[in-house]
Amino acid sequence: MTDAIDATGLVKRYGDVVALDGVDLRVPAGTVVGLLGPNGAGKTTAVRILTTLLRPDAGSATVAGVDVLADPREVRRRIGLSGQYAAVDEYLTGFENLQMIGRLYHLGRPAARERARELLAAFRLEDAADRPARTYSGGMRRRLDLAGALVAKPPVLFLDEPTTGLDPRSRIEMWDVIQGLVASGTTLLLTTQYLEEADVLADTIVVIDHGRVIARGTADELKRQVGGERLEVTVADGDRLADAVQALGGLGVGEVSTEEHRRSLTLPVQGGSAVLVDALRRLDAVGIAVDDVGLRRPTLDDVFLTLTGRPAEDVAQRAEEVA
Amino acid sequence: MRVPAVLADADVVARRNLTKIKRVPDLLVFTTLQPIMFVLLFSYVFGGAIGSALGGGGSAGEAYREFLMAGIFAQTVIFGATITGSALAEDVKKGIIDRFRSLPMAPSAVLAGRTLSDVVNNVIVLVVMSLTGLAVGWRIRSGFLDAALGYLVLLAFAYAVSWIMAWVGMLVRSPEVFNNASFIVIFPMTFIAITFVPLDTLPGPLQRFAEWNPVSSVTQAAREQFGNVIPGTPEPTAWPLQHAALYTVLWALVILAVFIPLANLQYRRSTSR
Ligand SMILES: Nc1ncnc2c1ncn2[C@@H]1O[C@H](COP(=O)(O)OP(=O)(O)OP(=O)(O)O)[C@@H](O)[C@H]1O
Ligand SMILES: [Mg+2]
Numbered sequence: 001m002t003d004a005i006d007a008t009g010l011v012k013r014y015g016d017v018v019a020l021d022g023v024d025l026r027v028p029a030g031t032v033v034g035l036l037g038p039n040g041a042g043k044t045t046a047v048r049i050l051t052t053l054l055r056p057d058a059g060s061a062t063v064a065g066v067d068v069l070a071d072p073r074e075v076r077r078r079i080g081l082s083g084q085y086a087a088v089d090e091y092l093t094g095f096e097n098l099q100m101i102g103r104l105y106h107l108g109r110p111a112a113r114e115r116a117r118e119l120l121a122a123f124r125l126e127d128a129a130d131r132p133a134r135t136y137s138g139g140m141r142r143r144l145d146l147a148g149a150l151v152a153k154p155p156v157l158f159l160d161e162p163t164t165g166l167d168p169r170s171r172i173e174m175w176d177v178i179q180g181l182v183a184s185g186t187t188l189l190l191t192t193q194y195l196e197e198a199d200v201l202a203d204t205i206v207v208i209d210h211g212r213v214i215a216r217g218t219a220d221e222l223k224r225q226v227g228g229e230r231l232e233v234t235v236a237d238g239d240r241l242a243d244a245v246q247a248l249g250g251l252g253v254g255e256v257s258t259e260e261h262r263r264s265l266t267l268p269v270q271g272g273s274a275v276l277v278d279a280l281r282r283l284d285a286v287g288i289a290v291d292d293v294g295l296r297r298p299t300l301d302d303v304f305l306t307l308t309g310r311p312a313e314d315v316a317q318r319a320e321e322v323a
Numbered sequence: 324m325r326v327p328a329v330l331a332d333a334d335v336v337a338r339r340n341l342t343k344i345k346r347v348p349d350l351l352v353f354t355t356l357q358p359i360m361f362v363l364l365f366s367y368v369f370g371g372a373i374g375s376a377l378g379g380g381g382s383a384g385e386a387y388r389e390f391l392m393a394g395i396f397a398q399t400v401i402f403g404a405t406i407t408g409s410a411l412a413e414d415v416k417k418g419i420i421d422r423f424r425s426l427p428m429a430p431s432a433v434l435a436g437r438t439l440s441d442v443v444n445n446v447i448v449l450v451v452m453s454l455t456g457l458a459v460g461w462r463i464r465s466g467f468l469d470a471a472l473g474y475l476v477l478l479a480f481a482y483a484v485s486w487i488m489a490w491v492g493m494l495v496r497s498p499e500v501f502n503n504a505s506f507i508v509i510f511p512m513t514f515i516a517i518t519f520v521p522l523d524t525l526p527g528p529l530q531r532f533a534e535w536n537p538v539s540s541v542t543q544a545a546r547e548q549f550g551n552v553i554p555g556t557p558e559p560t561a562w563p564l565q566h567a568a569l570y571t572v573l574w575a576l577v578i579l580a581v582f583i584p585l586a587n588l589q590y591r592r593s594t595s596r
Binding site for chain 2 (some may be wrong): 051052053073074076077079081083085086087089090091092096100101103104105106132148
């Protein structure tokens with residue numbers, strides 16, 4: 001299958017700041033890639049380059065088979081974008097906003113109107129359709145902006161933090177809309193700070209930091225990379241945390257870490273529930289009362305923190321391991 | 324892209340801009356209120372003093388009002404042209420320009436639509452100002468065609484100025500900065516001219532500046548076209564004022580030739596954050 005997005009060696013500098021430092025990205029058609037990374041990692045910069053808003057200092061990219069640098073107009077015909085900050089015209093109504101976008105995609109007047117109505121319904125904005133967007137709440141604006149990206153039913157979609165600021169219900173509805181689009185063959189590049197969202201939606205995840213790709217793979221692959229299960233124990237009496245660590249010595253397969261203020265400890269383990277039972281027995285034997293105990297598998301949050309919550313040198317070193 | 328396609332896109336953009344006037348009518352009220360205030364203040368405060376210097380028939384106040392209106396028109400449409408810049412700066416800031424730039428529309432349509440809608444805006448303002456003028460005793464003393472040409476010269480010059488403003492607006496990307504900066508330049512430009520006072524009342528060096536200032540020539544052209552030149556005022560000696568309409572149109576053409584490409588270049592470069 002051809003790649004809907006294919007970027008090689010993207011570099012973008014702002015003065016001394018290297019926003020992108022050689023990013024490669026390949027997204028097969030009809031799949032979803034989640035671009036993750038801490039603030040300032042370069043996610044938005046990558047999106048802006050791929051959507052023709054910004055020219056990279058080096059590197060090349062094609063989107064939907066069209067060269068981003070050589071033929072930006074043709075690329076724009078095939079993409080939909082919802083940027084990190086909702087770009088809606090405050091003085092136009094929701095309907096007028098979408099109709100205008102439709103006409104600028106050259107849908108023709110009747111088609112633009114019809115599409116606007118459809119999208120307003122899909123994003124639960126029908127009641128507000130004829131009110132100026134100035135009167136919309138933050139989440140409503142966000143939804144209107146997202147609707148704007150879908151006006152032309154583009155084959156490739158770029159959504160930069162699409163659900164930031166949405167309430168849980170809207171977020172889940174948004175996911176439904178996105179899953180519907182992907183089922184019908186749309187390719188999606190999505191950035192997000194909600195890792196659960198990436199877990200639910202993305203086929204592959206690319207983690208970037210300091211403008212470089214530091215990990216990529218499916219959510220499961222990344223979780224495996226960070227490690228296996230861990231035992232988490234919260235003791236009732238914080239003063240006995242050290243005793244608990246001692247009691248559990250030798251049980252795990254790695255180092256124990258503690259968080260004093262939460263009265264909790266975490267240690268990597270192997271062996272599933274048997275370990276859990278063993279741990280409880282040991283704690284009971286030394287008379288340590290337990291508030292909470294459980295086995296956890298790594299979440300994407302763990303992946304994220306493990307990969308990016310380190311000094312820059314480690315991150316760079318990791319990038320080399322990945323490459 | 325074919326020209327009709329650019330125009331179609333520009334039309335969509337212009338309509339969008341004009342919707343704002345409809346939704347926020349205060350905007351129009353305040354852009355016209357200021358010149359109306361100027362008409363009243365100038366004609367009744369300075370009218371006596373400057374009017375008697377002007378000579379002509381009737382009272383001093385009447386003569387001055389006759390003289391003043393073309394100057395007020397010129398100043399008003401030039402200030403009207405600054406809307407182009409502040410509105411574009413606002414659009415850059417709000418990310419609307421990014422939205423436009425991600426669409427397969429003609430890139431030149433955004434600026435074309437903006438400058439066009441600002442012409443419409445200026446037409447509305449000119450109508451309001453003319454009515455105000457009529458109310459204080461100003462009259463068009465020429466024929467219909469002459470007067471129409473007078474309005475046309477005003478609008479054409481303002482249209483050209485719009486493109487300077489478009490460029491500056493995209494460059495500074497902040498409506499506040501733009502408004503302050505444009506005011507600092509435009510206020511003296513419209514005052515060191517024959518807009519509100521006759522040329523010979525200005526001190527020497529300012530007279531030279533005023534003679535070559537296109538704001539003077541656009542004012543002079545309008546004055547002539549409306550038949551508002553006060554009988555007995557001295558004939559202008561400087562070439563720009565002797566050929567006011569021609570000089571104004573030349574200025575407009577040069578501005579357009581320079582600033583349409585510049586503004587479009589800036590549009591393609593501009594990014595919001
Ligand atoms: N216009 C600009 N001028 C200067 N520096 C910029 C500009 N845009 C981005 N940067 C810098 O480039 C780096 C990457 O920014 P980018 O917006 O791509 O990050 P991001 O991953 O989207 O972050 P966030 O999660 O906060 O949205 C940052 O260090 C940022 O300060
Ligand atoms: Mg961002």
